[in-house]
Amino acid sequence: MSAIIPFTSQTPFDKVVSDIREKGWSITDDFFSDEMVDALMMDISELDNSYMKQAGVGRSSDHQVALNRRSDYIRWIDPITPARSAFLSAMSELRLEFNRRLFLGLWDYEAHFARYEEGAFYEKHVDAFKGKSNRVLSTVLYLNENWAEGDGGELVLFDECDETVELGRYFPLKGRLAVFLSEEFPHEVLTAQRTRHSIAGWFRVNNSIQNTVDPDQ
Template identity: 65%
Template sequence: MNFLSMIFDDVINNPLPDDLPEVLLPAFSRLEPFALLLKDLHTKGWSIQDDFFSDAFTDKLMEEVRGIQNESMLQAGVGRKQGHQVVLDARRDYIKWIDPINETRKTFLDEMEALRVVLNRQFFLGLFDFEAHFARYEKGAFYEKHMDAFKGQSNRILSTVLYLNEDWQEGDGGELVIYDEQDADRELGRFLPKKGRLAVFLSEDFYHEVKVAKRTRHSIAGWFRVNNTTAKTLDPDQ
């Protein structure tokens, strides 16, 4: 049983809050966009949701990342702040952190903020904020098996990946593989990075990897975080 189940065993029987801002709803593909996601997190600690956002809004996000030249992106690395390193044997994607510089990016961040509010109400996680970046995996790029956080050493609690790719087919590679929290060698599933698919999982519990992409692959990776700032240490972001 994952820790969400232990914290709030009967949460899924409670109704979703009815005071979410109505302006956010058009970007979602259904009126209660969080219900299935919450149920999965409650029962198994990870979730794959297809068509989480509307087709039109996902297209807008794809337009955003397509408009970014590689020269304007960072070669993704391993570690954060002073510990950050570019390790091409581990990962080969390019990233661009998302700030609310236009309506599309602001809407995405606002909607993930709405999800943060619901997660805190339902599971009492104390999530403080959400950070995200566009990710581009060109042909041949990958990300080896890893965990987004290690217990007691990170402020990342929930990881999210939203896929933006049109017409992704079997054989195109780039699958997300999620491994069992009790057995890191056992696959729980392989998921194509198809348009509109959202993956969410506990950052400290699940190893995962990105298989070699056979064509250019775009996504948005994000993390819901707690604030670990102390009197001696400032909690890092990005």
């Protein structure tokens, strides 16, 4: 099998890096090639819910399933298929660009597939609490074909200074990439009216101290 070409643009990172520099968040359509997105969609479509797990809230010892707050299924991504390997390599390139241009000191990237069945949602939250997490930038890549008005599942992004103010509502359109500062921007996923697929991920810094290893996932 030939290698998957991840990008269609010769300068795929310019808009995202510029947006993060200027306002701390970015919504970019057609960031990846259709070949990449289609291959990732095929990967997650072949995953039965029994091979995924019910998503929870909190991390490490604070993790718990709370269906009244979040009701999607997830599976963490390892480079075990050509599509997943190509995706992780591409995000590694983006990590290096953030470090080169914005001096963010990003150390690694972790990501999982997310499946929202009809009726699933994720209430308003932030991905990291100030001074208590190693997550710096959150990413969401949408994989859905032919998402239409009325299908729900929008990402709602809120202002970092006033979380009652919406910055925008964004449909989970195929190939759309959202990136935002993990500590700064509350966000939610509105109730999906059909099955919704995406990849959620986080660029992280290394907060390991002496013999205490910074946990992932």
